[in-house]
Amino acid sequence: MQQEVVLAMLAKEPSHGYQLRARLSLALGPLGDAMNAGQIYVTLSRLEKAGLVGCERSAGLPDRPDRKVYALTAAGQQRVADWLAEVSWPRPDLAEFHLKLIAAAAARLADPLVIVDTQRRELLRRLRDAQRAAMAEPGHSDAGLLLEGIVLRLQADLRWLEACERNWTGRKGQS
Amino acid sequence: MNETGNTSVLRACGLRKEYGKGEGLVRAVDEVDLEVAAGETLAVMGPSGCGKSTLLHLLGGLDRPSAGEVQLDGNRLDQMGERALARMRRHAVGFVFQAFHLMDELTAVENVELPALLAGRSPRTARRRALDLLEQVGLTDRAKFLPSALSGGQRQRVAIARALANDPLVVLADEPTGNLDSEATLDVLRLFDTLHAAGQTLVVVTHDSRIAATADRMISMRDGAFVDETRLTGGTTGHLGALAGLEG
Numbered sequence: 407m408q409q410e411v412v413l414a415m416l417a418k419e420p421s422h423g424y425q426l427r428a429r430l431s432l433a434l435g436p437l438g439d440a441m442n443a444g445q446i447y448v449t450l451s452r453l454e455k456a457g458l459v460g461c462e463r464s465a466g467l468p469d470r471p472d473r474k475v476y477a478l479t480a481a482g483q484q485r486v487a488d489w490l491a492e493v494s495w496p497r498p499d500l501a502e503f504h505l506k507l508i509a510a511a512a513a514r515l516a517d518p519l520v521i522v523d524t525q526r527r528e529l530l531r532r533l534r535d536a537q538r539a540a541m542a543e544p545g546h547s548d549a550g551l552l553l554e555g556i557v558l559r560l561q562a563d564l565r566w567l568e569a570c571e572r573n574w575t576g577r578k579g580q581s
Numbered sequence: 582m583n584e585t586g587n588t589s590v591l592r593a594c595g596l597r598k599e600y601g602k603g604e605g606l607v608r609a610v611d612e613v614d615l616e617v618a619a620g621e622t623l624a625v626m627g628p629s630g631c632g633k634s635t636l637l638h639l640l641g642g643l644d645r646p647s648a649g650e651v652q653l654d655g656n657r658l659d660q661m662g663e664r665a666l667a668r669m670r671r672h673a674v675g676f677v678f679q680a681f682h683l684m685d686e687l688t689a690v691e692n693v694e695l696p697a698l699l700a701g702r703s704p705r706t707a708r709r710r711a712l713d714l715l716e717q718v719g720l721t722d723r724a725k726f727l728p729s730a731l732s733g734g735q736r737q738r739v740a741i742a743r744a745l746a747n748d749p750l751v752v753l754a755d756e757p758t759g760n761l762d763s764e765a766t767l768d769v770l771r772l773f774d775t776l777h778a779a780g781q782t783l784v785v786v787t788h789d790s791r792i793a794a795t796a797d798r799m800i801s802m803r804d805g806a807f808v809d810e811t812r813l814t815g816g817t818t819g820h821l822g823a824l825a826g827l828e829g
Contacts, residue, residue, distance in 0.1 A: 439822070496826055523809040530794050530799060541774065
């Protein structure tokens with residue numbers, strides 16, 4: 407998990423580590439299942455060392471030992487503001503697949519259409535999983551919105567595969 | 582029996598459909614073999630013009646093959662006379678089309694009950710069944726609406742209810758989400774999922790990957806022939822978190 411994400415989740419109010427985790431779980435739904443519980447604490451201690459997060463001990467409750475409450479420092483607040491303003495977007499690696507098809511065809515090592523079919527199977531399986539998870543979410547949940555993003559990206563990839571299929575079918579006809 | 586241990590409901594063997602002749606001969610469906618198990622959802626995907634709609638028409642007895650066999654519940658559709666074929670279509674097959682094909686002058690409930698009336702059910706039984714089906718597709722409050730007063734998604738759900746009116750052995754759907762926005766598509770996906778859970782056999786031809794991804798099995802078609810087949814129920818190699826950029 408990116409440090410800035412943990413930092414930004416803390417911006418709402420000073421919180422315990424477990425409260426942060428609950429906030430992330432709610433936002434990620436089934437996708438948060440893979441989240442490592444210890445990871446947040448590791449990140450928090452790194453952020454503390456970097457001076458982005460301050461930490462105080464809260465009074466312990468009878469059934470709970472003392473717990474640390476984390477809060478953003480001024481530097482931490484600034485980092486969150488910068489991060490929110492930053493434009494970043496994951497870049498899909500299409501070039502590798504594209505070059506795979508070209509290399510396979512040029513060297514006559516494999517049929518590009520078979521490679522396309524194989525790729526499509528895998529993407530459809532992923533789409534199936536993402537879609538099932540999306541359908542299981544209650545309407546308008548935060549996690550549902552994230553799953554919709556995954557579904558839409560997979561659909562876009564599958565549409566590109568269709569274009570690859572058309573293109574390579576056409577080339578086959580010409581040769 | 583087949584690999585899943587279920588009897589196959591629908592079966593095609595060496596199926597072929599040709600148009601034109603001589604130089605202009607086109608094989609829209611070219612030597613297709615197919616078996617659909619009871620309760621299975623099968624998706625046939627392919628680019629437009631690959632022959633998938635023609636295939637669906639052959640499977641449902643809407644069109645006759647140039648060669649090969651089609652068996653529905655053990656009955657050879659390719660050898661049946663017109664009247665027997667019409668009867669088979671009415672009783673054993675439910676069709677769902679991209680353009681809905683509802684009767685504009687009939688209300689939703691009248692559209693849904695029509696196949697049951699044509700099959701000789703009493704008006705009372707047909708109406709009761711139609712109202713049940715509209716409830717299943719979530720349109721009880723739209724029963725008395727004309728299609729023109731319904732959204733695209735609602736019209737398609739009426740069409741799906743109509744396809745189920747005679748408890749068909751198989752539902753054949755041709756690009757059922759082709760005219761729908763993504764919200765309405767999700768409604769249709771959910772509905773197909775419910776039908777699947779209830780054991781309905783379903784064959785969908787589509788180029789919408791979302792609907793293909795709900796199937797148990799997917800077949801790719803190119804130039805009239807099957808070129809790839811895969812079972813989608815096996816699960817993925819990765820997990821969902823990785824697809825969203827979360828590390829495991």
